Amino acid sequence: MTAPGTRAEASAEDTDDLDVEEALALVRDAHREPRDDSTDDGAGQASAPAARSSGARSAEPHRATPWPQAREAAARAARAARSRARRAPVSVPLGDALGLTLAVPLDALTDLPSFDTSAMDGWAVAGPGPWQVREEGVLAGHAQPEPLTDGEAVRIATGARVPADTTAVLRSEHGRIDAQGRLHTTREMLHGQDIRPRGQECRSGDQLLPVGTLVTPAVLGLAAAAGYDTVAVVPRPRVEVLVLGDELLTEGLPHDGLIRDALGPMLPSWLRALGADVISVRRIGDDAKALQKAVTRSAADLIVTTGGTAAGPVDHVHPVLERVGAELLVDGVKVRPGHPMLLARTKDHQHLVGLPGNPLAAVSGLLTLAEPLLRTLAAHPAPEPYTLPLREAVHGHPHDTRLIPVVLRGDHAMPLHYNGPAMLRGIAAADALAVVPPGGALQGEEAELLDLPWATAGIGVCFT
């Protein structure tokens, strides 16, 4: 299958594209040798992560869910939550409805057009010419004009109501007025020409769009034309983000073992692009009690935590989930990076996605678990899967799927380096993530691609 919106091959003359290539060269850094201090540091794509053998919880292979099944489990959990919660449609003004899903069909509230309309600037005429032209013309938005009599014409504007008994509209460029003030046509005319009859597009009550339609700018336009001020939509799922970690700074340079929080600034807009209403972002450090309180009190449809998913001394997510009686639906996924990610049901219709703290691992968790969950809660359709051949071979993990940042170039996906779990350098330059199956992929092999929201919809459209 071909990629929607792939970019054209860079032309040598195109200096803008050359700038982009130069920037990408910094990211791809093809000549740099992979560091050998870790098998999955991602500085070069030749790294193939080895299965971890420690006794840590997230290293237990029997618990981890294969990547495709993990995504299905997240969608299934959301379907169950939707049917349990029976979330009522909400009525929102057209200006707030972009990106939501219609919860009831969009039925026309009026005929469209709602009156017989002139399709052109010219004259409304009755019967065959020549015609006697009325003094006063007809403009769009004005009162209903007097009916025409046979042999009569009246100046008319595009969008104006045609007088009763009009047989056609003569375009201004096809009419000529003679010395006696009579109108002649310079072309052959057909009966009804350039008149848009009432109800041509739809009759009042006709279904224009079915339930489940994504509200796009065009849908907003159609709804307004058809008489709507508000539309009934599926409410956005409410999401609360809890950022864990005592080591995180919110400003300035990293110092003394402290690092900048990369997820607090990244996740809210990304979650919004996935259809969420982000109701709060809270930093709660490595405080298990604060985490438990936050989870217990949250009224969100989805809680997203960052960090603390592994089995370190201050990794509180699992113990807190156990204490609040949550049901673990996915406990680790066979994917690199991000394998300690988890999905739990915390309340009857509330879920928690635990994203690993390593930033690219968190992105992996976002797209593996949060994306299908939010999409299903928001009643958005799943994107059509598509594949592209890889321009370079990608080494695989022996047992797990790998998600690798790629740029789309013509008909190929170019894997980016700097794809290690703690790195955002690759993903920040990427258009998509390539899904590399266990064992890896050869050069030219087709890989499934997960589009990144800014690459397909543009930053202004998807991050509203």
Ligand SMILES: Nc1nc2c(c(=O)[nH]1)N[C@H]1C(S)=C(S)[C@@H](COP(=O)(O)OP(=O)(O)OC[C@H]3O[C@@H](n4cnc5c(N)ncnc54)[C@H](O)[C@@H]3O)O[C@H]1N2
């Ligand atoms: N014994 C084992 N240790 C680890 C395993 C394992 O299987 N066995 N898995 C590793 C993998 S893979 C990952 S990923 C991490 C997941 O760790 P946590 O989810 O518990 O995350 P933390 O330990 O809190 O943080 C990991 C790493 O990420 C940094 N971090 C955390 N939050 C942020 C943030 N908001 N912005 C930027 N960076 C963040 C944190 O400082 C750590 O460096 O566990 C491995 N360990």
Ligand code: MOO
């Ligand atoms: O596999 Mo981790 O989740 O280092 O990124």
